Amino acid sequence: MIRYDALDALPVRSALPALTDALEGEGTSVLVAPPGTGKTTLVPLVLAGLVGDGPARRVVVAEPRRIAARAAARRMAWLLGERPGESVGFTVRGERAVGRHTRVEVVTTGVLLQRLQRDQELAGVDVVVLDECHERHLDADTVAAFLWDVRQALRPELRLVAASATTDAEGWSRLLGGAPVVEAAGVAHPVEVVWAPPARPLRPPHGMRVDPALPAHVASVVRRALAERDGDVLCFLPGVGEIARVAGLLGELGGVEVLQVHGRAPAAVQEAVLSAGERRRVVLATSVAESSLTVPGVRVVVDSGLAREPRVDHARGLSGLTTVRASRAAGRQRAGRAGREAPGVVYRCWAEAEDGRLPAFPTPEIKVADLTSFALQAACWGDPDASGLALLDPPPGGAMAAARSALTAVGAVDGAGRATQTGARLARLGVHPRLGRALLDTGGDGAPVVALLSEEVPREYGDDLAGALRRARAGGDAYGARWAAEVRRLRAVSAGSARPPARDGAVRVPPGAGDDRLAGLVAALAFPERVARLDGGSYLMASGTRVELAEGSGLRGAPWIVVAVADRPAGRGHARVRLGAAVDEDVARAAAGALLGERDEVCWAGGDVVARHVERLGAIELAVRPLKDAGPALVRAALLDGLREEGLGLLRWSPEALGLRQRLAFLRAHLGEPWPDVSDDALHARVDEWLEPELGRARRRADLARIDAGQALARLLPWAGGEAARLEELAxxxxxxxxxxxxxxxxxxxxxxxxxxxxxxxxxxxxxxxxxxxxxxxxxxxxxxxxxxxxxxxxxxxxxxxxxxxxxxxxxxxxxxxxxxxxxxxxxxxxxxxxxx
Known part of the structure; x- marks a missing residue:
């Protein structure tokens, strides 16, 4: 039975006439509605004709996160008096509850992206609602661009709604062809702001690390909030590690239940959070609780002010999450959680003076994230450089070039950037193209390792990928259950697919391979440039980046490893391995075969010319032997490097030679042309004119010391015009x-x-x-x-x-x-x- 009392209480109802008019007229709309107004729940039901007297339509609602997708579907089903899978269903990676009569389907943006690649017309769908578009996730931006293409070229009748509480409404309106902006006036309860900065300034976050004093401060603010206010407390923290630390610091609160909510939380915990509890609760959550979720009973929010965003360190060839200050828009979303049901309060764990310096909105992922998956999606869509896509922010050229290079290496695109058959298969796997190629290379046998690497592994699993694989296989926790479901999904999507053409030196999983060998093989296939050899106290990756292992790492002492996940600690010159696997040298050579090569190397090192024949795996030297007959051009280049590094003082400068250079510098300064520039940079640039043939006969440092610099320098005098004869007269x-x-x-x-x-x-x-x-x-x-x-x-x-x-x-x-x-x-x-x- 439909719960009309709950539906009638949702404030967004007042905006529905304008929204339906916009969709009937323009076919697109931007809906701006404060948290708690019902934009995620009532609007799809009305558009589908499940509530009210509108026509029956099939509506797809795209949410940025799985937990939000499940919660939205369950809430809508509850409003209709049904269970998920009847009139309202949901589809997330590894889980689906959709029936024959489903009219509203809530999906993650990643699922919708896959669906669009399979069926560009999105047959049978009448309306798509892009919820929480303010978060600017890369998949959401990509979905919006693809849907606009579909509407423009194939299905002009497809209706699109971009919905959010805090967003760039004008930008989204322009993106959707001048879509009308509809605003819903929420019945927001007042939320008092309490500034609760720490007693001493905290060190800024760096990489995944935060100041160890932060969890202690947040825990103290939670205790203060419990003492000063009534109702449940929702506390925002940047990640799972910080949630666990704060939970440990809170300990037993005497009649207060502490719940930990994040993307890896068990389904039972997620369900418990979204239902009213019998006891007072403290909910420790990541940004998953910022939007689309109403946590009943919450009257207090404690905001740490931090969030995690993806970043790419192109110089090191590493990518991952990093801790940043949350934007003001995120702060408003978080604070709004306290005022959904009644007046509330937000305790902000920073000083009021800092608030104005925070970024206005979250950084769009397209500006800072690894664009390899995005570039593959664009290539499969038929727009390899994404120049024709309707995007709020264009992808950075350097990041796209790096993405195309990675896609070329795994055979996903051809020389023109167009998707290959392998690329089309990779795009359908729902994992990063590197991991997808490793999965296909191993014929699905690598699914257990790919499933581990496709999302963040619990920190308590350690940094040994093989050990983490054994922990996940043993089960007993929420992550293990979700990992097992993902392994089944990956085996299913890869089953029956013909293996792609073998890459140079591609490695196959031998029958009966143990966890250690399997982990190393798959990781090396996915990240060939990250195979690394022990070199002193650290490891040198084939990419040239140095990495270190943490104290107590299970990988210590391994001659070769492959780095799956790494970060860069503050103040350290080397990256740190967060997840890796030991490999044999033969696996490293085979997996990174494209980086294997031999060549003669002649360079200036240690103050002289060093000539050797080197076998390399990227930056890693595998074998070296002296080179007796180095090519003259290589020797000459090394000598020039020496002159640049140590200066022209390597030549023999008699007092007369020094005097000549000084006289020429004087004439150049006061008379200009044709008197030559004899500065170091100028002499290096014109080395062919004045230092030959002496340089061509030199083989080592001692030969440079025998070159008469004055005699060589005289070649630069302006002989052709006769001015050289006036040197003694002028200077x-x-x-x-x-x-x-x-x-x-x-x-x-x-x-x-x-x-x-x-x-x-x-x-x-x-x-x-x-x-x-x-x-x-x-x-x-x-x-x-x-x-x-x-x-x-x-x-x-x-x-x-x-x-x-x-x-x-x-x-x-x-x-x-x-x-x-x-x-x-x-x-x-x-x-x-x-x-x-």
Whole structure:
């Protein structure tokens, strides 16, 4: 029997006329409705004609998470007085409750994506509701783009609704061709905000790690909320590990039941959370409880302010979840849980001043996630670069290039990026293409390992993939049950499929292979660039990234491993293995056969040319032997690397050579062309012009030291135009001073060369000497050769500065002339006695 009292109480009812008008007129709509208004439950029932007097239609509701899909279907079935599988059903990966008379089917976006690839027309479906589209999951964005394509090209009568409580309504409206925006005014109960920051600042999250003080602080805030407020408490935490730690810190609360809700929670726990309890409850949940779920009895929310989002470290070739600050939109969704049934309160575990600095919305997955699966879906859809898809955010070019490279390596796309037959099969498996290819390569025998790697493995299972496989096989927990169901599904979807063409060196699972060998084989097939060899205290992966094992790891000491999951701890130079398997070298060689190669390597290392023949598995050196007859081109390239690393000082620079370089730098600075640029960068760029043939004859560092740099540098002089002949005129090495001495000019500062000369040798010289029109900076020396004065204006010095110098030095050097008028005195390099003779 239909529960009309509950249906009539849902506030979204007031928006239904506008919504149905929009769908009848435009065929599309964006529905913005606050949490608890009934957008997830009443709207599909009305659109399907199960409630009200509308026509009978088949409605598909797409939810981002399995727990939300099940909960929404069960709630709608309860409102109709039925059980799931009758008028309302659901389909999630590994579970289906749909009957012949089902009119509303709730599915995950991943299931809908698979369905669209099999049947682009989505035959028999009249309306699709994309719920919680604000979360911007990659599958949801992809589904929306595909559905818009279907509506535009194949089924203009297909109705589309994008629904959320907090979303970019204008953006979704534009995406759906100017869809009308319908807003439902919710009867939201007031939610008081209590700011509850920790006593001391916490370290920012990094990777999967959070400050160990966070769980303790959240637990204390939960205890405070229980003491200060009535009703159940819903506490948001970033992940399963933090939930377990907070639960442990809370311990026994005396009459209060503590429930842990996340994607891996047992179905019985999920059911218990969605039903009113007899005792007061504390529900510790991940972001799965942000939307689509009404947890009855909740009057208090405790928000840690953290969430987990996917990220790709392209430099290391690793991807996974990372902990981030939750967006303001997520904060509103979380707070709204406290006001669904009555006035409530949210305790936010951060300072009010921080709130304005939080991101407005969650980061769209398409901007930060591994796009390999997305790229395969786009290729199978017929749009390999996704340029024709209606997306709120275009995929980053670098991430798409990396995705295409990965797809090419597993044979999923051809050279033009189009999906191959193998790619089409991989797209239907519902796992990452890497894991799908490993599954197909092993003919389904690898299903147990693929099932483990297709979602996060419980931390308590350890980092040894084979050990985790044995734990899952033993069962006894919710994860083990879900793993077994996924193994059955993978075996079913891979059964009967012809194995794809073998990859180079592809490995087959031998009959009777144990868990250790099976785990290593499958992981290596899925992640060939992550096979790694022990190298000192860490492992070097074929990709070039170094990884370390945690203390106490069961993999310690294994000569070879394959890394399935890794992260990068804060402040550490190497990644850390979170899940891996030991492998034999033959498996590593076979699985990563495409990275296997031999070549002559000549490089500059340890201060000299090193020539060797190397067998490599990517970045891993397998075998090395000295190379006696290295090719001249390789040797030359190594010598150039040495010159770049250690500088041109590797050549022989005589005083004359250094002087020539300095003179040329001076002329370049003041006259420009055709005088050459002799900076390090310029000389490296023109090495062919000035350092040949000497460089071509060199084989090692000692040969470089024998090259006369001055003789080589002279090749850069502007001989062709005749300007080279003016070098001595424009930038002479020495200049004749009034005493007759030829004094060397110091060109180390190209802006102002220096002439250092004894003061008495310049008597009678009124104008400052110049070269190439540039006055020299004159360092006037005492008879002992020490600086007495510096001037760029000799006439001014004779008139003003000389008297002070004369008064200071005449008594110290009485044997030398100190005339009263130096401008008219005879220059000399001698003493008074020598002059009298």
């Amino acid at each position: 002479p090495e020495r200049i004749t001073v009034p005493s007759g001495s030829r004094i060397r000019i110091d060109y180390r500062d190209p802006e102002r060369p220096v002439l250092a000369v004894k003061l008495q040798e310049l008597f009678g010289l009124r104008e400052t000497p110049a070269v190439a029109g540039v006055p020299l900076l004159v360092h006037l020396l005492s008879p002992a050769g020490r600086p007495a004065a510096v001037t760029a204006d000799l006439a001014s010095f004779w008139a003003d500065g000389y008297r002070a110098v004369r008064a200071e030095l005449r008594g110290r050097y009485p044997k030398h002339p100190w005339p009263e008028d130096p401008a008219t005195a005879e220059p000399t390099r001698y003493t008074n006695a020598r002059l009298r003779r």
